[in-house]
Every structure is written in structure tokens, then in C-alpha cells.
Amino acid sequence: MTVREMGTIPCRRRDLFLLSVCTLTIFIWLQLHHLNNHAVSGAATHWTQKSQTPIQSPTEAWQQDPNIEDERNKAANATLGFGRIIAVSTRTSHRRTSLSISADLTGLEISIPDQPAWTDADLANFKAKNKSMIKKGSALAWMGHLNALRWFMTQPYETAVIIEDDINWDIHLRTKQAPLLARGFHDLLEREMRTNGYIRPVKDKDHNRTTPWTPIPKPSTLELKSKAISSGPYQRTAFWPDSKYWEILHLGHCGDFYPADKLSHILHNTYPDPNMPSPTGLHIDTQRFLNPLGIPPRHRLIHQSLRPLCTFAYAVTKESARKILEQFSTEEENHGTAAYDVRILEACRDLGFKCWSANPELFHHLDDQASEIANVNGPKPAGIVARKEEFGVPDEPPPSAEDTARARARGTPNVACGIRTLVERLGASRNVREMVRLAGEMDGMCPITVDELDLMRGQIVEKGRSNLPVG
Template identity: 40%
Template sequence: MDKTRRKFFLLLLPVCVLLLLVHHHVALISRGTLPFGSLRVSHANFSSEGVYKNVNATLGFGAIVAVSHAASPRRDGLLWSANLTGIDITIPEQPQWTDGQLQAFKSPQGSRISRGSALAWMGHLNALRWFLSTPLQTVLVIEDDVDFSLRLPSQISPAANAFRTLLSPAAPKTPNALLDTDPLFWADPDSWDLLWLGHCNDAASPQHVLSHPSISYHDNLIPPLDALALPASDLLKTFNLSHTRMLYRSYWPLCTFAYAVTRASAQRIMSTYGTEGEGGCVAFDVRMLEACRDHDWRCWTVAPELFHHVPGKSEIASVNTGAEKDGEGDRSRRRRPSVNIECGARNEWLWVSEGDEVGRERLLGRVREASARGECFVDRIRGKGKTEV
């Protein structure tokens, strides 16, 4: 064999091996378990009717905490959407940050952060500080512009089942376990640091998924495969999966739309990333990405995500340009669907003004009835128009 052909075959060999591994993974995932070296990647046949099917108002976490300040135009929409969905969100009071506090937060040398990003970072630290002031073991931190499905509680049980199966195979399996008092609902808090339920891009490659523990599970409450955004759609297509979410070791988890932490990891964030840090950093979510990617924090990602931000103006950009004081903002409405979110609770047609108590009560009842029947009330609105519903 001449040198040119030999070089060609040597280059082709790794590609063929990778294709065989992916094919092997896809074939095995349909059968249940997927050995990869010394690791096991599995497919879990869970549904919302499984263990812990009655998810509580904080989705199995100690609390759901929103990062939001008193003047945020997004708070009303977030709280109304939570009411429609049946979840309980706590918004810790955020202080009016002084210039002195802002300067103390910034790196004294080589600061790279904008005022808006610094205030957002300090808002996350404030939420974590509130969590650590309580006896709670876990918390889900969300930003106040996130969207989520009206049927979010039904999406949570299979996700938690998958996480427990992946990390805590010895966790309780009986449906009689008390959710409100069971710290193992989202796996043993000693076995994980961060769980990303809302992110804008964790572009894990098939190789990454195959080389780390991971699990996939069926979820009917997910947009069709052709309606999902990249990179989640490509990842699912690679493994020939639809109506499926994957849970894997985080690869590149950008954006802090929704992430869960334990007491230990919250304390670690406060001590390690309580300021911008030496050399500077452009944003809090970049530090979180670095913690997961570069410092071996035990981070896990659900993809496609369960939370995503609503399209709209960037509050960070508004702060940086001085526009945050003009009173303009989108309280609850948006102009197009949120990425990867089915039956979005922040849909503009679901908004009813705070003064219309009768209208709110009527809509709340109809949304809850539709959700109890397994229907998406947003689809009903689209079909008939808001005035006919």
C-alpha cells in the first residue's frame, strides 16, 4: 500500500470507530442499558405517574427563588405565570446596591465587568445568601424573565426520577415517600453541586455524552424534534431520539436561567465567586460555566431545558445605557414563543391585569382544568382567540 493510501486509511479509522460507537449507543439505548467502558448510560422509562407523582409547589426543592429587584418590570408576569402553573416562587428582597458595594465587588485590577452584569451577579449572590439563611437543603434559582410550561409540574417527576436513578440508585422507590420531607427527591444533596434546568447552550457532543454517565427519559411534554433549537435538536437526532430529554454531565452550561444548588455548593459559590475575582470576568454565568468545565464541580444538565428566557429587552443592557429608570418594560407579554418551551406560561395571551380579579380567577380556573386533563390551554387560545375562550 502506498504512503498516500495508508495515510488516508489511518485518518479514516477514528471516524469509523466513532460512527460505530454512536450506532452502538443508539441500538442499546432502545434496549435499556448502554455500557461504555466502565460507565453505564441508561434509558429510563419514567412518566409523571411514577414515584413522587404528586410534585409539590416548589418542584421538590426546598424553595424556588427568583433573582429580581423591586422595580423589575418582569416580576408581575413571573408571579402570574407561577400562579397559573401552580408553583410557589420566593423573591428575596434585594438591597439598593451602593456605588461602594459595586466597587468592592469589582476586581481591583483588570476588571472586565459592566455595571449591569455586576448588579445581576450580585443579585444571584443575594438569592444564595437568602437560601443559606434558611435550614433548606436545596434551592432552585431562577431569573425573573424565564418561561416554563404551564404543565411544568408534570415535567418534573420524570426528570427527578432520572436524576435519582443516575446518582442515587439506592434512593427510595416507594410511592409512599413523603415529598415535602424527603431530601432525596432530586438525589442525595451530597452527590451533586449544580443541576442546570434552564440554560441557553450546553452543546455537549455525542462523544461527551458517551464518555460520562448519562440518562435519557421519555417526555411527551416537549416540542416536536423539528421545533427544537440547536444544539439540543442535533444531540437528540444523533441518537435517533424524539420526545426525549437527556440528563448528562455538564459540558458548556451557559446562562443561569434556572439552576439548582445544595447548601454545600451554595456556600462554595459564595466563597469562590463572591466577587468578580482576580483578572476580571464578564458575567456570573461565565464563572459558573468555568466551575463546571474547568474545576470539576459536579454539574449536570437537562437537555432540552425546562426553563428558557422570554424574548425581550436585556435588563443588563438597559442598566448599562441608563435606560432602566424610564419605566418601560414588558411586564408579562412577549411577541414570539420561548426557545424549547412547550405550552409557555409567559404567553402574552395569558396575561390578565392585576386589577381584573374576576378575569384572573376565571382564567386561572380554565388553565388549571385544562392542565388536569393533560391539555395545553395555550393551544386552545391559539385555536379560538382569547375573547372566545
């Protein structure tokens, strides 16, 4: 079964000339389109953009000589340099079609493990017997993440990205943004290893926002060996840093915010991303977070996680997935937990998980669609504001009506050219498909409206790339 039906081009064998023309037409048509297969393998659904060359493995996606500038900036593979992209989605989710089309247009392969129809008994076994505080919708979402991680553990891959099915991402994600983040992560670790010979962890003593995050002193040789903290020359052997340096990489979240004076206490790197929104195009909370840090416009941070909220998209390793399944397979007894993302935050903050955050995030949920959690739980009275206060984010006034209206007009927060916004507004015609492919290779291009689509077409034609479809 394919996501998109292919048309056929009639040819008459009796006319050699017409046959030649037809053959040439088919060849050009195939060059301009990538076929997207929707196949079932094991217990998961896969959406794959096929190309003329086989999809590279994560190690093959990083070039043999990473010192060559253009090679280091080469696009990621169909799984963004990880082993798999795994979506948490129910069989009846109305978001699957949009997710499939968007993955196809941006060259991503997404696997969707079958999710059980959870029963009341499943919920009862999951919830804490004493002092439970989780609602049904949040519990179902948590169990969905665990199901995705269990499926990942059956696969022959070392890493995976877990995504929720209501997220959006930029059309430049695979071609531009993922390579920049991977390089920025490598640069950060290489600099730290060159300077100190080990990766310095960070600790927040009592999780009180008035208490500074204090770097842990350099461990002894014995501690280095016992904790397997890497030492020696840093090597870039794969697209992403080796899994010994990280356990959870937060790629999509609703904020890992902290006071500006804490930035110097954590490992971080700042790098340019020309396909980020302008400062005024960022979510108001993100603007308030970045402005005091002095981060230049259209620059992103990769840093040690402090208090990352939401699990829109996060990368895991086999080891971290195993730890999550062992430690967080049920709600915490005698304490309770409001949601899965809170437990992951606690893993990063309290339990020594090696967590890193891309800030601003590369994935964000579609604000105009109610989440599965909200559909079951109902609206959250205090929204994210209460969550921010609970986890130590400085108090700020809520966004104004003007800020809110401007954010809705932009589409998804912190995503400059969201593919799912584009599909919703323009569809997935032949013309749109080719424009997305070309725009993804060029910084700053975003055919998000019909006018911008026509403008971009004119710019590309002026640059001599005029072999574009007309509709």
C-alpha cells in the first residue's frame, strides 16, 4: 500500500517516436518524485521516502573525513542519523495521514508500533496504589511511550527518536537543522574533552530555583574508571556523538528554561541556524528565556538539560530506554506523578541521567489540535504556567492577546517553516512536493502560502533551476 497512488502514462508501441517521448517523460517524472511506501514490518508501520540510493545507516550518515567542511554539513539520513524514528500513536489517531504526508515530503522514515487497546485493568496496574495523582489521559500517553520503547528494544539499533504524532517540524530539519545540531553537539564535547579530559556533569542541590547549579569537581582516576566517564582524544565516528556521552537528547519540548546566571554553570554550545524563526517569531516564553542570555538572533543552544518539560520528541539509547522501562514502567508509589514528561524531567534532574537539550527545540506540537491527553483529561485549568512554577522557571506575565494572535498566525511555536502547517495550507500537489524538496536545500526558503510559493518559484527560476512542475 502506498501513501500516494502513482499515475500511468499511456504509450503506443506502434509509434517509435511516441514511445521515445513517453520513455523520456517517465524518466523525468521519476526523477522529480520519490515514492513513499507504507509497509508493515514486524509489529510496526513504516513510512519511508525511497530514493535512488539506499538509506544509509547512522554510522554511514557521517562521512569518513569529518574535517571536510561540506561533508560535515551533509544532510542526515531518513532517520536523522539515529537508528529509528518511532511515533507514539494509536490506531485510530486522525493525525496519521498528516504525519505520513509530512514525513514523505521531508524525506523521513517513521515507524509506528502497534499500540494495545488499553483496558481498565492495564490502567489499574499502572497507577500507584497509594497517593496516585495521574489522570487517565496522562496515564494512557505514558503507557504509549513505554510501548514505543519496548518495541525499540526489540530492534537491532543503538538509538532512536521517540516522537508524538501531533508534532510539527521545519522543512529544513533533515537537510540543514539536524546536521547543524549534531555538529554543535560534537563541537561541544570535543572542546570539553580537549580542555578537561572528561565530560563535566552538573548538579542542582535541592532543585530550588534560588540555588545555583554548581559544577561537580573533576573526578579522581578511580572515579573516572568506575563511572566510565570517557577520557582521551574525542573522536567523531558517527553522525551523532557516541552514546556513552548521552542518554536522552531533548529535540522537542515546551521549554528547558532557567535563569540567565545559570548558563555558565552548565556545558553548552551556541551555533547559528539560519532556518530558525527571527526573535520576534519565537514563542513569547522562549523570547523571555533567550533575551537575558544574550544569544544572537537565529542561534540555537545545545546544553546539559536542567528542567526540560514535555516529551514531543526525544532521542534515547538502548541503555537509557532499558533504564526508563525498568524504573518508570508504573506511576511512583507513595508519591504519584502527574505525567510521563515530569518523570523524564526528574530522571534528568534527580537521577543522574545524561540529558541534553536543543534550545529552542526542533519539534513542537501543533497548537491548533487538542492532544490525546486533553481529549481524555479535559482542559488543564492553569495550563503550562503552573508547571513552570513547579519546576523553577522564573515568573513572567502571561502572553498578551496580541502575542497569542501573532503566534497562532505563525503556526507552530519555534518552527519557522512547519511542514504540517504547509501541508494544511497548500496540500501535497506535485508542485508543492517539488518546492518543498528544493526549499529544503536552500536556507531561508519557506513556501508557506500561495504567494510565497510563487515568489520562491521565481527566485529559483532566476537562479537557473527552472525544471519545475507547473501544477
